[in-house]
Amino acid sequence: MNFTNFWFYPFLLLVTIVNYLLPRKTRWVALLIASWGFYLSVDLRFAAVLLLVTVFAYTFSLRIADAVERAEKKRWLTAGIIALLIPLASFKILDFSSLILSAWFSSDNDAIIRFLMPLGLSFYTFTALAYLIDIYRGTATLQRSFPRFALFLSLFPKLIAGPIERATPLMTQLFDPAPFDHDRFVQSTVRVGWGLLKKIVLANRLAVIADAVFNAPDGRSAPVLIAGVLAFTFQVYIDFSAYTDIAIGVAGMLGIQLSENFKQPYFAQSVTDFWRRWHISFSSWLRDYLFLPLNFASRRKKIVLKPRKDGRSRSPFWQDLADHAFTYRNILVTFLISGLWHGSNWTFLAWGFLHGIFQAVELQRRHLHKTQKNHPLRAVAITFFLTTIAWIFFRANSIPDAFTILGRIGAFKHFFTLSGWDMSSLGLDFNDRLLAFFLVIIFFVIEVIERDTSFLHIFHQQKLWLRWIIYIAAIMAILLFGQYGGSAYSQFLYFQF
Known part of the structure; x- marks a missing residue:
């Protein structure tokens, strides 16, 4: 059972009714039962892993909080981090091993990964790690009740793919719940519908195009490869933001506010800015938990350059590189780990490496050219590129495939021939491709609108009769134009991480 499964919505209706019928102080019990029931229905095999992570995080948080000496707290924190990382690291290694298994047995690697990787493991592990570190730092309130802590970690709207919530804001809402708010409930329900529309009608359609190109890039023309690359670029955002819309909407229906996860990332004016807007x-x-601690630990470290033999000073480039070498290293380490978090595949490492390099270069450019700024549109275009x-590296099945795609696009293969623009091999007929194109344009327009105000906020200000027309049209669009395609497209893209 997941957000695109029909049976999730009767389940949600039942949970919502029970949630508001119960006294406010006991609602959390129903949410705990519902959350574990949800996870058992999604991934019965690995409920023990969720329980193990919950027990580890709870036990070590008590040890850290009850320790008197700072050194003792640090020892318990270190032990807790190692304990929490063991399940995640173990399954990531199995993830990497699946590449070998798929080669041996000529099987579908994605299917093996789905079999081996517990859903939500990366997300709830990082939530638990943040909790332990915050308890150590004294920035989170300790939860001594194991069932209450278990609810914080396993709350079903955010369990599988986030958002990765911090302890204090979420626990406050769980154990001191807000009363029923009609407007909030309606707005949250609409947001769930908006997420479903994005996922089923648009993201799944783009997935067909992206899969056709990335699963067989050899011999394809540059225009077809560009279409596939752009399809995935929009698919990954629309799919993940659709999941986030549904997760935030479902939580909102229960009176809980989850964190926003996206802020028009493709309008970012630098890669650094992209990461302020993406996930x-x-x-x-x-x-907060990786880059800043690394930077703090190396704050006094510098590389001292030897004087030039001719007595001249070093160029600003080399001097800056020496002065900030450890900062650049920390950026690179952070994003290499980001790549590993997504999967133990060279393609994810390459993706993380590129983002680390891009941001290190941007930081050095800011150091060397403090007054030089790109025109906003030019900056957005460069960042999007x-x-x-x-x-391309993130989605490619292998590093050689990624370079094949880049090489054929860079060489303009069949770019100037009519046959090179034939898109019939993309897995969709002409009408579906045309629909996907226009839907991306509409989505882009909505993104432009949301730079100033929420699109859903504008929607809720419209007359009731107009909203009902749009409700009916949206339901008809999901039923008539939904791209279902079996289990391959029913899952959200980030469920595999």
């Missing part, structure tokens, strides 16, 4: 709960986790290049 925000994850990027802020990387910043760079992130799209990185997405």
